[in-house]
Amino acid sequence: MKVGDILRNRKGTRIATVRMNETVATAAQLLRAEDVGALVVKDVCRTEGNVAVGMFSERDVARAVAEHGSAGLALKVSDMISVQQLISCSSTDTLEHVRGLMRDHHIRHLPVIDDYSLIGVISIRDIELMPDETHIALAGVPQATTQPTRQ
Template sequence: MYVGDILRNSPHLVTIGSNETVSIAANLMYASNVGAVVVRSVSRSKDAAVIGMFSERDVVAVIAEHGTGGLAMKVAQFISRPLVSCNSQDTLADVEHLMGRHGIRHVPVIDNGRLVGVVSMRDITTAYDEATCAVQAA
């Protein structure tokens, strides 16, 4: 199974500019009901380069390290580099391995330099579960 096979089931893309605050990112994740946002250089414009991911775990780490004052800090200060991404032709097994190796749960999907989605560990687990149920039902 490939990443492109499950992108249709993933929630809409939520992006944030790297110069926006941790507070804005947290509120955006909450309002959008997602566990991570794609970080673009400077603005949310779809033409801006993808430079990282910012997740709920990152929000917790910022508060643990900096207290509530960390909420006013810029998202760019907390994204890891280099960008870990995949493309829609990658297998789910390869992306699952990539996530494990880097200790992450969300990966942006970039095809030909264009952001086309985000795949999460939950998406992969759900896809495996659905495939198993389909085989058992047949």
């Protein structure tokens, strides 16, 4: 199964985003309002803000407050993310590949980028909710039954 299959089966197509010059407090409010665990961070300086430069998650809010107290809420989103290396995937990537990226980079959300355009976000939850392909393949195979033995 591919990432694009998950995106096509979704009810909503809205991508929750935050600009990198917004505060952590604003990002936290957006997380709550959108009922999501992470926001795609967009650059305000490039091509009308359509360039994804990072992800901002609930963990980032907790880290800002843990490291800076209530002053952490006034920090800019850009202070809490690493813009040097955006980990992303494409709609043609397999779920196994995406699982590996998430595991190797200790992340739960990946922006999906095709032809330099942000088309969605996939989460570990999206992957976990998909039926296991091996179970689908075996669905038509009769299962062997065993009878309890008497002693």
